[in-house]
Amino acid sequence: xxxxxxxxxxxxxxxxCLPELTDKENYELFGPAANHxxxxxxxxxxxxGMTSNDDGMVINLxxxxxxxxxxxxxxxxxxxxxxxxxxxxxxxxxxxTTENIAIxxxxxxxxxxxxxxxxxxxxxxxxxAFADFYGEPRMVYLTKVYEFxxxxxxxxxxxxxxxxxxxxxxxxxxxxxxxxxxxxxxxKGDVHPKTGMIVTPNSLxxxxxxxxxxxxxxxxxxxxxxxxxxxxxxxENFVRVIWELLEKPLKPIMLHRLxxxxxxxxxxxxxxxxxxxxxx
Numbered sequence: 077x078x079x080x081x082x083x084x085x086x087x088x089x090x091x092x093c094l095p096e097l098t099d100k101e102n103y104e105l106f107g108p109a110a111n112h113x114x115x116x117x118x119x120x121x122x123x124x125g126m127t128s129n130d131d132g133m134v135i136n137l138x139x140x141x142x143x144x145x146x147x148x149x150x151x152x153x154x155x156x157x158x159x160x161x162x163x164x165x166x167x168x169x170x171x172x173t174t175e176n177i178a179i180x181x182x183x184x185x186x187x188x189x190x191x192x193x194x195x196x197x198x199x200x201x202x203x204x205a206f207a208d209f210y211g212e213p214r215m216v217y218l219t220k221v222y223e224f225x226x227x228x229x230x231x232x233x234x235x236x237x238x239x240x241x242x243x244x245x246x247x248x249x250x251x252x253x254x255x256x257x258x259x260x261x262x263x264k265g266d267v268h269p270k271t272g273m274i275v276t277p278n279s280l281x282x283x284x285x286x287x288x289x290x291x292x293x294x295x296x297x298x299x300x301x302x303x304x305x306x307x308x309x310x311x312e313n314f315v316r317v318i319w320e321l322l323e324k325p326l327k328p329i330m331l332h333r334l335x336x337x338x339x340x341x342x343x344x345x346x347x348x349x350x351x352x353x354x355x356x
Contacts, residue, residue: 125192171272
């Protein structure tokens with residue numbers, strides 16, 4: 077089984093608003109997204125299938141590009157989605173959120189694929205926010221990206237000083253070193269039928285700011301935090317600690333995956349204590 081991912085891009089504007097609410101109420105619910113605004117959207121479509129004996133491909137990219145042009149780009153590119161998209165324009169209650177756009181694109185292309193299956197649709201609203209849809213009814217995976225700066229020293233109290241130096245090398249420097257950490261928070265849940273979202277825009281940001289930024293941003297993990305007073309602040313330990321800090325405050329929203337990027341060369345994924353992962 078092979079998985080092929082193809083990208084397409086379009087520029088579009090939209091407004092998130094419920095007709096029955098006042099402008100003030102819509103702004104309280106959707107934040108700045110209640111104003112008419114736009115994005116440079118990027119769509120990733122992942123196709124799953126066996127390679128053809130004739131051409132060795134899962135699907136001809138020219139055919140896939142044509143499908144995306146005919147079923148997606150023609151309805152979104154340089155359009156005001158609320159008024160000019162055939163689905164969203166006909167239903168004023170259907171909000172053109174990133175989550176709903178991912179679901180709509182799936183619906184537009186899934187039945188038109190022959191000999192292959194649609195595995196995933198990912199829609200980037202920008203580089204720090206994207207939604208994944210895998211065809212499960214109303215279940216969407218939403219990811220937001222956050223950055224913070226911190227320093228640490230890798231040093232285990234279970235090892236001797238010599239063993240620490242041998243194990244961690246430069247990272248065992250007595251005075252520590254630092255990183256620009258990038259944290260991807262992926263949540264999953266049913267899209268609310270009215271808001272078109274898993275969670276309202278500011279809710280996740282507020283939780284991450286309170287639980288993560290306020291604790292760790294511009295801090296020395298070993299010296300300034302209770303979490304790493306004893307625990308060695310490896311990124312493996314760090315991403316698990318972040319999970320424990322976010323999981324309960326997010327409920328009933330489900331935390332699906334955390335990805336902690338320590339440097340551009342390495343990142344660490346954590347899915348909690350589950351042993352089975354259906355979707356990355």
